[in-house]
Amino acid sequence: MDVRAGFCAIVGLPNVGKSTLLNRVLGRRLVAVSSKPQTTRDRILGVHTIELPGETPPRAQIAYVDTPGVQTGRGPLRRYMRDAAIAAAEDADVVLLLVDALDPKSKTAPSPDGEANDSDMHALLAASREHPLIVGLNKVDRLAKTDLLPMIQAWSALAPGVEIVPISAATGDNVDALERVIASKLPAGPALFPEEMVTDRSPQFIAQEIIREQLYHQLGKELPYASAVQIETWTERRGELVIGAVIVVERESQKPIVVGKGGSRVRELGIAARAAVAEALGKPTHLTLFIKVREEWSQTETELRKLGYGGDPS
Numbered sequence: 551m552d553v554r555a556g557f558c559a560i561v562g563l564p565n566v567g568k569s570t571l572l573n574r575v576l577g578r579r580l581v582a583v584s585s586k587p588q589t590t591r592d593r594i595l596g597v598h599t600i601e602l603p604g605e606t607p608p609r610a611q612i613a614y615v616d617t618p619g620v621q622t623g624r625g626p627l628r629r630y631m632r633d634a635a636i637a638a639a640e641d642a643d644v645v646l647l648l649v650d651a652l653d654p655k656s657k658t659a660p661s662p663d664g665e666a667n668d669s670d671m672h673a674l675l676a677a678s679r680e681h682p683l684i685v686g687l688n689k690v691d692r693l694a695k696t697d698l699l700p701m702i703q704a705w706s707a708l709a710p711g712v713e714i715v716p717i718s719a720a721t722g723d724n725v726d727a728l729e730r731v732i733a734s735k736l737p738a739g740p741a742l743f744p745e746e747m748v749t750d751r752s753p754q755f756i757a758q759e760i761i762r763e764q765l766y767h768q769l770g771k772e773l774p775y776a777s778a779v780q781i782e783t784w785t786e787r788r789g790e791l792v793i794g795a796v797i798v799v800e801r802e803s804q805k806p807i808v809v810g811k812g813g814s815r816v817r818e819l820g821i822a823a824r825a826a827v828a829e830a831l832g833k834p835t836h837l838t839l840f841i842k843v844r845e846e847w848s849q850t851e852t853e854l855r856k857l858g859y860g861g862d863p864s
Contacts, residue, residue, distance in 0.1 A: 551607065551609075552607045552738045552739055552740065553599075553607050553609045553610055553611050553738070553739070553740075553741050554602070554607055554609070554610035554611070554733050554734075554736040554737065554738055555610065555611040555612075555613075555736060555737070555738075555739055555740065555741055555742045556612070556613065556642075556643030556644065556735075556736035556737055556742070557613045557614075557615055557641065557642045557643050557644070558612050558613065558614050558615065558642060558643065558644045558645070558646055558732050558736075559615045559617060559638040559639045559641070559642035559644075559645050559646065559678075560572060560614055560615065560616050560617060560646050560648060561617050561620065561635055561638065561639050561645060561646070561647055561648070561674050561677075561678070562619060562620070562647055562648040562649060562650075562674070563619050563620060563650070563670060563671065564618075564619030564620075565619060565650065566619065566648045566649060566650040566653075566688055567648060567650065567688040567689065567719040567720070568616055568617065568619070568648050569581035569583045569594075569616055570583050570719040570720060571648065571686070571688070571717075571719035571725070572594070572596050572614055572616045574719050574720075574722055574725055575596065575598050575614065575725065575729065576596045576598055576748060576749075578748070578830065579756075579760060579826070579829070579830045580594065580596055580748070580749055580751070580756060580759070580830075581594050581596075581616055581759060583763060592618070592634060592858075592859070593615050593616070593617055593634045593635075593637075593638050594615070594616040594749070594751060595613060595614070595615055595616075595749055595750045595751070596613075596614045596616065596748065596749050597611065597612070597613050597614070597742075597743050597747050597748055597749065598611075598612050598614065598729070599611045599612075599741075599745070600612065600726075600729050600730070600733060602730065602733060606738075607738050610729075610732075610733035610736060611741045611742060611743065612729065612732055612733060612736065613742055613743065615638045615642065617634060617635035617638045617639075618631035618632070618634055618635050619631075619635070620632055620635045620636070620670045620671075620673060620674055625848055625849055626848070626849065626850065626851050626854055627776070627848040627849075627854060627859060630854060630859050632673075635674070636673060636674070636677045637677075639674055639677035639678045639681075640677045640678075640680075642678075642681055643681060643682075643735070643736055643737065644681055644682050644683075644684065644732055644735040644736060645674075645677075645678040645681050645682070645683050645684070646684050646685075646686055646728075646732065647674065647675075647678065647683060647684070647685050647686070648686045648688050648719075649685060649686065649687050649688060649705070650688060650689055651687040651688060651689050651690050651693045651697075651698070651701060651716070652689050652692060652693060656687070656701065657697075657700070657701055657704065658704045659704050659705045659707060659708040660672060660675065660708070675708075675709070679709075682711070682735040683708075683709055683711075683712045683713075684712070684713045684714075684715060684728070684731055684732060684735070685705045685708065685712060685713070685714045685715070686715050686716075686717050686728055687701060687702070687705065687714060687715070687716040687717065688717055688718065688719050689718060689719075689720070690716040690717065690718055690723070690724075691718035691720065691721050691723055692718075698716060702714045702716065713731055715727060715728045715731055753831055754781045754784055756827075756830055756831065757781060757784075757791075757793060757795070757827045757830075757831065758779050758780065758781050758795070759779075760823060760826045760827050760830055761779045761795055761797075761823045761827070761837075761839075762777075762778070762779040763826070764819055764822045764823040764826060765777065765779065765797060765808075765819060765823075767822070768815065768818060768819045768822065769807065769808065769815070769819075772807050776799070776800045776846075776847065776848035777797065777798060777799050777800075777804075777808075778797075778798040778847070778857050779795055779796070779797055779798070780795065780796045780798060780857055780858070781793060781794070781795050781796075782794045782795065782796050782840075786833075789833060789834065790833065790834040790835065790836060791827070791828075791831065791833050791834070791835045791836065792835075792836045793827070793835060793836070793837050793838070794837075794838045794840070795837065795838070795839055795840070796839075796840045796841070796842050797816075797839060797840070797841045797842070798841075798842050798843075798844050798847060798857065799841065799842075799843055799844075800843070800844065800845060800846055800847055800848065801843065801845070802843050804843070805841050805843055808841050809841060816839055816841065819839065820837055820838070820839045823837055823839070824836070824837040
């Protein structure tokens with residue numbers, strides 16, 4: 551039976567709620583979420599099938615592609631993330647531009663002349679111009695109703711045929727309606743993925759993301775931006791996962807921040823991450839964390855690849 555099927559790239563500036571939305575749609579923790587800008591570093595696929603009562607076809611399979619927040623910056627890691635987001639927008643069947651409705655800059659859509667302070671947004675719009683565009687105004691649960699209508703009107707002028715959908719990814723408000731709008735833009739045809747598939751990412755990747763998320767939650771602003779997590783060992787015995795993971799920082803001076811006094815912080819991190827991984831993967835988990843220093847890893851292409859960014863390790 552045919553369905554509406556295709557790829558929807560979720561794009562936007564940093565910290566607008568893209569990963570929160572994908573986790574909400576899938577009903578599971580797949581992507582790391584934190585208040586730290588550009589927590590997401592990869593394109594991440596999440597597949598969701600929805601019913602479309604009374605429509606033909608009556609179902610849709612939406613392959614969401616979560617992307618890093620687009621933000622111009624120096625260094626190969628920033629370039630890698632920006633390129634990943636732009637490529638996802640170019641390759642998608644539908645582009646969902648997520649906007650933080652609480653950001654004062656979001657009261658108006660980007661200016662058509664591409665002013666310098668709109669360069670990141672214009673890069674996304676340029677990459678999206680060949681595809682149907684939907685603007686999701688996120689966090690409207692915290693927005694005064696009197697402010698919402700003018701914002702919808704402003705963004706409706708962004709491009710011909712653009713659809714504006716106010717949502718709250720955190721609470722789930724109007725997310726079902728957003729999915730129906732996305733589905734309406736997809737072509738009818740065979741499903742792209744098996745019925746039971748949720749993501750193309752491995753359990754190891756999901757565990758890695760969850761550990762990194764907990765790292766951000768535990769350390770907040772104390773944690774340097776250039777930190778990473780890498781799974782080194784992974785075994786399953788009698789239904790229990792046994793994981794050895796490495797937290798990578800760039801300088802020796804950063805290592806004590808993660809370890810904490812007498813190892814207290816890394817222990818707390820391990821307890822929280824172990825519980826979160828066990829919940830996400832549905833298996834009892836034993837987790838051991840190590841901290842390693844790789845000098846200036848985010849500044850060299852070779853080190854980036856070793857940590858899984860920008861291609862397979864060499």
